Amino acid sequence: MSVVENFRQIRDALPGNVRLTVVSKFQPESVLLEVYRAGQRIFGENRVQELLPKYEHLPKDIEWHFIGHLQANKVRYIAPFVHTIQSVDSLRLLEEINKQAGKHNRKINVLLQIHIAQETHKFGFLYEEVKKLLAERAFKDFENIRIAGLMGMATLTGEERQIRREFGNLHAFFREIKNDYFSDDRFFIELSIGMSNDYRIAIEEGGTMVRIGGKIFK
Numbered sequence: 001m002s003v004v005e006n007f008r009q010i011r012d013a014l015p016g017n018v019r020l021t022v023v024s025k026f027q028p029e030s031v032l033l034e035v036y037r038a039g040q041r042i043f044g045e046n047r048v049q050e051l052l053p054k055y056e057h058l059p060k061d062i063e064w065h066f067i068g069h070l071q072a073n074k075v076r077y078i079a080p081f082v083h084t085i086q087s088v089d090s091l092r093l094l095e096e097i098n099k100q101a102g103k104h105n106r107k108i109n110v111l112l113q114i115h116i117a118q119e120t121h122k123f124g125f126l127y128e129e130v131k132k133l134l135a136e137r138a139f140k141d142f143e144n145i146r147i148a149g150l151m152g153m154a155t156l157t158g159e160e161r162q163i164r165r166e167f168g169n170l171h172a173f174f175r176e177i178k179n180d181y182f183s184d185d186r187f188f189i190e191l192s193i194g195m196s197n198d199y200r201i202a203i204e205e206g207g208t209m210v211r212i213g214g215k216i217f218k
């Protein structure tokens, strides 16, 4: 099947409440444009130096989501246009995003990335860290940021039960902090979990956004 056929098949099978980030890292602009013409507007990239030329050359109504580990000193390059940074894993990074977004008079959506996998090399906050920061109201003063939800990556394993447990725990945490800290916040809605190999489980466990690359561009 072609890339566009893969894309359509995945998109058309998603439940109505689940959004799709097409993860276009390593893909050439021409291929992104095909998927764009088939109707997709949300694309995810994980490297600043790859995102910048794509932003320059591709249609301006694309909603760019940054999904990789982001160094604070690179935020300024994407702050003029990035829609959502899904991979915020420190207070320092939040502060920098807020500052750079302010320079452009923008609000940038962010998702707090939570470390839910067993692998230690995956980035993200621990549950307790986020709770502590929320309790200290550390996120309240950011005028140029919208905290739009949480993101997580499950352990890379064939053990479905483990993936399900990791996503399920994150969903429970999402509901808990939504209830405790974001109950009157209409922007805190997104639970971004699930990639090519585990997105069906993610949807069953309450995901509202899936990030899919390989299964579209294979």
Ligand SMILES: *Cc1c(COP(=O)(O)O)cnc(C)c1O
Residues within 6 Å of the ligand: 023, 025, 046, 067, 068, 153, 194, 195, 196, 197, 211, 212, 213, 214, 215
């Ligand atoms: C690459 C990547 C994806 C997409 O993974 P696939 O398995 O190719 O679908 C999703 N999320 C993040 C954070 C990624 O880096």
